[in-house]
Amino acid sequence: MPRMKSIDYLDKVRRWLDDASQNREMLYSLKLTDKYTDAPIISVEKFLKMLGLPPSGRSILREHCKVELEQMTELMRSEGLIKPNISANNLNLINSLKNLLRRMEADPTLLERVQIYRNSVQASRLIHAFPEHELSLSIAYPRGKEAADYFKNVFAVRVMELLKDSGTYVYTDNKPAAEPEPFDRLETFIAKFMEARDCSNVSSLSGFEGLLKEPFDVIYYLCALGSRTVSGASSIGNFSATYQHLKAFLSSQGFLGTESVHIALDEYVSLKFRAYLEDYVATGELSPSYASTMLSCFQLSLDRLSELDGGRDFSYIKASGFDLRGRTTDTYKPYPKAHRDIVADVLNKEIQRVWDRHSTPYVKTTTGCTFVKQIAGGVRIDGELCTEQNLRWFFDQKLGAERFTFNDLSSVKGVANDALFYKALQKYRQRHSGAHSRLEDLYEAWGVPRDVYREELFPFYMRLLQVTGMNPISALDLDIDAFESEHPATLRPCLRYWKARSTGAKDLHLDIFNSEITWLSKSQAREVSDIVDKVKALTESVRSRLPDDHKFKNLLFIAAGKPPKGYGQVKRLYESGYERIRAHFENRYLDELIDVDTGEVITLVGTRFRSSIVSAMIEAGVSIREIQLMLGHGSITTTLSYLDRMDFNQQARAKIQEKLQSIYDNAWVPKEPENVPREEQYRGEIIFKTPLGGCANIFNPPDFIKNSKSYDGGACSNFNKCLSCENVIITRAHLPDLFALLRDYQTAWQHGTVAATPYGTVIRENIEILESILGDESEFDKTELEEAQRLARYIDSTVKIDGVAV
16 A cells, blocks of 8 residues: 655645634644753644644654744744743643633533532533543642643633523532542541551561451452552552452452452453453543553552462463553544454455465475585585575475474484584575574474464454454453354354353353353354354464363463473463564554555554444444443443443434434325314324334224233233234334344244244244235335344344243
């Protein structure tokens, strides 16, 4: 793909400058920096990001756009956005407040998002109400003096005036509190934590366990132990805050707080805690920096625990911190459709390359000759014959194409074939300066079979995330039997991964209650099945060498350690060096991971695949409830907050417009009917909505309902017979649910034993009714039926007869 040239950058900058000259409000979005300078200047990095240009263009802008950057700076000075003797950070905050104030004056509806406490604007609530302005708490504290002064004396005063003028808020006699009252409960907690910190000066694991008296004391004294590595009050406070989140995390995992150290703190605890924090980062309740701080505090505490006598055997997998670059939502912002296609193409290309590398049979070469010459005293190596081709011939024909390490060969003496090969290899490296410097490089060039490495599993892992939208940490914990083509309870394909019980044991096969399940559509299932099968095949040689009780034996994503340091080791995909693997992959495909229309470099972020799946579901019209189930949120409030932060406003507006248009299209205005029916004829008729259709008259069902034993003379409640009722009203909106119901009826009929039960006749009748509504003789348009059938893929329909699922 073509790379952007200097003229492209210059053109974009000049067009932006022309627009900003006409619309000065655009200047407020520019960010300043005073890093390595005496006075604030425009931040080139953030300006590139705002224009959607790759960060690699920094040098181009500084070299070719000097005049344009100076013009922007002068425009900002004339607008009062750059002032002397004020830091760039304070100016950025002041300019954001100015921009927000301008918006409020132009659009008074924004004032409804402002929260007032004691006749004053609360800075913390303002930050959460307007995240797009990237404000910080510095506007309320002395460390941001100029910004704090502007917020208190200009911004807050003007906002209160606007609120009063609009009638949104009325002044009271209460006066703003100069300083908040001391919070005794907080002081008491910190004091107790400091006492625990002093008590945790132990040297052994048994001494640590002796401190545990109350529930969750394991993590309480763990954080207290970790806090002994720091001395500042603020740093100690971070450890006490980490304890609060750890307690909530373990409670959410089903722990009671009375578990032992090794059960509560298993080897995956850091990864799981990161996944817990990730949801709060995604919804904006925690910033990435603060979440990284808590994760760091937790891991420091675990490190300190492992240093105690008796704690040497304790180990855990370290989790990486959160990405602090850019806005919080950028890490969770869904990929545009074009970017999703580019990423899929790149991942599939690398998957195919890796698969071909390991699945193609190795063919021994017959081209070449030996470099060993017979002499009177024995044998010698002819240096001129020590070519790469002859080395491979000797390796294949004399050594049986069996891999050796450099250390194995260097320790061999005498005239054995492996010793001769080592000597020839040394001569080859001496004679050819551009030769492969390592034996491993020669093996790769020849295609000698070997175990799979972690970087080769990376594209399979990322493609699995893209297809399923799974939580990245959960995907790393998948077992080799995680994929089921037909779940025994639902007959639908799924991915299943187990929860760890507080007893330390694996849960029984009661997966509906004790496991996390990701349900898959048929198209997802095909791709997931292919990925899982290939990964199992690639890792089979590594897995077969592990004993049955090895902790990695059943994990899906394991690989061999890469020589020379990792030789002989078995590693999980997510260990130290994971970020380096991702960066290496992105650099290899740098020319392809670029949006040719905008020049934007596409980075691979696992959390963005999850939100991309949600974006696709929204585009397909899937309900919020179904999205909640897919995300695994316990509360729909969390899902709504997730959607609100994930930059889905554009899709939401499009869907609202689509529904409004649908209402407009379906509106019916009568034109002076010739014969107006008598009013008495329709008196009492009520249109009642059911999941599968509407009822024209729920209080007047047909005779076959009235004559049934279950009818009590009131409103009809036989909703399982709606489709065969003459009062049913079916519109285009009901079609996806009907297709989903037909699909699950047919599945139950084909795979289950329900046909042999008394309910078999009822299901057969319902299938015939649905086929008459949705089949070739349907009264609906063919395009409407095709669209409804597509949407039905995202709908779960439980087949029930007399209230019993079949």
